[in-house]
Amino acid sequence: MTVQARIVAGPLRIERPFGLTGGGCGAAVEFQGVVRDSEDGAPIAGIDYECHARMAEAQLCRIAQQLASFFDLEELIVLHRVGPVPVGETSLYVRAIATRRHDAFVAVMELIEQLKRDVPIWKHPMPARQGDT
Amino acid sequence: MRVEILLWAQMRLAAGTERIEMELPGGARLADALDALYRLHPVLAAHRATARAAVGDEYADADVMLHDGDEISLIPPVQGG
Secondary structure, eight states, X not given: OEEEEEEEESSOOOOSOTTOOOTTOOEEEEEEEEOOSEETTEEEEEEEEEEOHHHHHHHHXXXXXXXXXXXXXXXXXXXXXXXXXXXXXXEEEEEEEESXXXXXXXXXXXXHHHHHHHSOEEEEEEEOOTTOO | OEEEEEEOHHHHHHHTOSEEEEEOOTTOBHHHHHHHHHHHOGGGGXXXXXXXXXXXXXXXXXXXXXXXXXXXXXXXXXXXX
């Protein structure tokens, strides 16, 4: 079982090609959270993510380890970008590899739910400059 | 004993600082630190109902015993993703 949970400053780089699952696994689910062009109806240029990095990584690791074990995943990777993230770029990347699709889908969904409840990261929308939209 | 309180997001902005040091009597619990903090910094009191507290890297209950040098983080509702 491979579990990786990291807070990353700067663009996310996926270090291994998607789809390498090994013989026993039939499901690989990948999710990317992308910054939208508006927040609460107002146009934005991006989101500046504030983060308690040490605690966030500890909480992400705890969540990922528990879910990987519970769903008996082959692999669970979660990367969260912090600092300024422009509109259209990825702020969150999750990948789960499992024997069957149900476990992979549910593990990804549950990880995101727990992340949004427990991981100390906050959004600061960056206002769009005039002419950006 | 001395503890350090770290403030994040809207609490950091409200207080105008990211850390506050506090002197507490021996045997103090997390609730004692929070009571003292909100009494000394009423600008933060509006967040008391929604902010969670952590000691070190783990969320903690109000009755947890504190130790000299502990780092307490106040975590307003998170917004990752």
